[in-house]
Amino acid sequence: MAERILMKGNEAIAEAAIRAGCRHYFGYPITPQTEIAAYMAKKMPKIGGVFLQAESEIASINMVYGAAAAGMRVMTSSSSPGVSLKAEGLSYIAGSDVPALVVNVQRGGPGLGGIQPSQSDYFQATKGGGHGDYRMIVLAPASVQEMASLTIKGFDLADKYCVTSMILADGTIGQMMEPITFEDTEPKVYDKPWALTGTEGKRKHNVVNSLYLKPDELEKKNFERYEKYAEIEKNEAMWEEYMMDDAEYCVVAFGIASRVAKNAVVAAREEGIKVGLIRPITLWPFPTAAFEAAQDKVKAFISVELNMGQMIEDIRLATGCKKPVSLCNRTGGMIPGPDEVLEAIRNAKKGAL
Amino acid sequence: MKTTQILIAGFGGQGILFSGKFLAYKGLTEELQVSWLPSYGPEMRGGTANCNVILSDTPVGSPIITEPDVLIAMNLPSLQKYVNTVVPGGQIYVDSSLIDAKVERDDVEVFYIPATQMAKDEGISTLANMIIIGHLLENHSELSFNGAAEVVDKLVPPKKAALKDLNMKALTLGKEYNK
Incomplete structure (x- = not known):
């Protein structure tokens, strides 16, 4: 090697x-x-x-x-x-x-x-x-x-x-x-x-x-x-799925945000929340197939982004707005901590979007 | 090894990033998963600098440390900023020649090392950082002094070969301190 x-x-x-x-x-x-x-x-x-x-x-x-x-x-x-x-x-x-x-x-x-x-x-x-x-x-x-x-x-x-x-x-x-x-x-x-x-x-x-x-x-x-x-x-669409097999909630994040989101997914799993992660690797083409597969089995999506909510529009398009999508974001050079993402996951579970 | 998150903070010029690099390279030679994340931007140019190092057996998630297992504070603003972020049961290493204040927490282990003064006394005034690293390697259960020389060898460029011995001297001073 x-x-x-x-x-x-x-x-x-x-x-x-x-x-x-x-x-x-x-x-x-x-x-x-x-x-x-x-x-x-x-x-x-x-x-x-x-x-x-x-x-x-x-x-x-x-x-x-x-x-x-x-x-x-x-x-x-x-x-x-x-x-x-x-x-x-x-x-x-x-x-x-x-x-x-x-x-x-x-x-x-x-x-x-x-x-x-x-x-x-x-x-x-x-x-x-x-x-x-x-x-x-x-x-x-x-x-x-x-x-x-x-x-x-x-x-x-x-x-x-x-x-x-x-x-x-x-x-x-x-x-x-x-x-x-x-x-x-x-x-x-x-x-x-x-x-x-x-x-x-x-x-x-x-x-x-x-x-x-x-x-x-x-x-x-x-x-x-x-x-x-x-x-x-x-x-050419590429994506990674993490703990999506039995997921009821789906966090979506790319790049550095996905690293933070992964920590939060692990923490939420420890609390018994069935949550997974879809990480788009190609942003265009957007990995629509991943969302078509996920939209029927999950109750909600949570988009984690370092902006005011940009990818969230593509998630809504890819899922035909079938399921609610909430936003967990920081901007201007700030990065959310895993605790902020975890809170967003808890809120999604409570149905508070 | 248990995932260990180390936050090193101080002034630009104190070798904050270099000491983080040393820990990252040490993890690399020990076949660990490693991430090293520096602060960049205006703070590097004379203000406060910090460096996030994560060592783990398993793939590193976020490279950004919000709750360190270990804090190395090389100036007062850094200690004040991060002292309460350290996890209970964690460790704080304080350069006590630059910081008068004491840590007012009883759920963490605190090491006071007059590293800057020690470095000055030994004629290696730029290596206070490595004195603290030596003390950390000796006193943290997940870390070890073994292999330090190999890492110094790898990290110091051939053009500055003289610095290898001085780095080892600093690391050893830290290791032996308070024994």
């Missing part, structure tokens, strides 16, 4: 990206994700890769767009306010159907907000952020190990479907250290016949563009893209 090493979540993302064959990193520093850039700055020059600190977030996302169009595995990383600046580029990348990996190690917002952990960019990540009809695959790691494994998965999914994969993490998982192992596997390589690699006079030139002035052409393009999104929804 591979050696266990201690690593920060941010460093795990960077190391995993390199192992996934990413040789192009463009970014701009912002707390609490700067370790990703620092790691890349140290490693990339030694392995023939590119680390470039751009003059701004907007420049860095457009550099990602360029390298992606050239068929390279490429990434950028930032935190909430920085990701807002990248939103235009995210829309162009989606409109051009090129693959990229974008990391958001979230901090409190809106505006410049704070620097403490948050999950308040859920809407931005899962519903758009940039303009136009588009989707990104959104992956929510809950451990340092998953910061690495989902980064590798994110690159593969991006290449497979020619979409952006976003790692939606938070300041806690970015900053914390946990043991992690890396398996020695070769990065997957995908054919990119559309890439701008130079024709060498041998083929028709490729075009990467998001401009379609004829509305019927743009509509057709969007229809095609949504067929691709439907495939992703069908094939």
Whole structure:
């Protein structure tokens, strides 16, 4: 078995990206994700890769767009306010159907907000952020190990479907250290016949563009893209279930909130409350199947989030509002304690929602 | 081992994060489940700093400690902030050269170590943190001093090899204190 090493979540993302064959990193520093850039700055020059600190977030996302169009595995990383600046580029990348990996190690917002952990960019990540009809695959790691494994998965999914994969993490998982192992596997390589690699006079030139002035052409393009999104929804939803077999109540949480929620589930079980946890690992596609299975057997859902209640809307949609969904939340950089989640579980049992 | 939650708190610059890292690496070499969570942000730049370390046989749930089994307090604000969060039966380690106050709880075990003064006297003034860690390893039933040298070896970069002996000296001072 591979050696266990201690690593920060941010460093795990960077190391995993390199192992996934990413040789192009463009970014701009912002707390609490700067370790990703620092790691890349140290490693990339030694392995023939590119680390470039751009003059701004907007420049860095457009550099990602360029390298992606050239068929390279490429990434950028930032935190909430920085990701807002990248939103235009995210829309162009989606409109051009090129693959990229974008990391958001979230901090409190809106505006410049704070620097403490948050999950308040859920809407931005899962519903758009940039303009136009588009989707990104959104992956929510809950451990340092998953910061690495989902980064590798994110690159593969991006290449497979020619979409952006976003790692939606938070300041806690970015900053914390946990043991992690890396398996020695070769990065997957995908054919990119559309890439701008130079024709060498041998083929028709490729075009990467998001401009379609004829509305019927743009509509057709969007229809095609949504067929691709439907495939992703069908094939790629991921989630973890914990103590759901006999659960009468279901806590739903992702990322760091799920770690706190798990403690509360264990504590509630000790009190004899039959409660389980669904942890979405993909936030888009949202793991609807897990909720379709749960909605008939549980009496209520409790959404635990580090925001004012964003994922709760997707839970209601996924369950067709069949069962009540309550919210247990903190925001602005605050994190609920297991006791707060436990209280929410007790309240759900009492029917006080 | 029983899950042990250790909260280390003090000023930025006292080696709060490093001493937490030492405990985390020690857990790693002992094949335990480990989490290490630092405070980050303005408090690191001269204000208060803290570090959450969890060691366990079973996977670590939340890495955020709300009820520590062990509190290491290296300044008064940290002691005041966290003293009542320690679980009954837990332990509190106080750097008594920086903190005059006594802990007014009788349901916890309290160790007063004049670590900053001891470090100064021994010419290792930056290693008060490791003196307290040495005392903790010796006095906590779930922890042990065995293997400390191996961890220091792993943690101190080759460029700063001289610091290895000094760290061991500090750990040993803490271990022997009050014996």
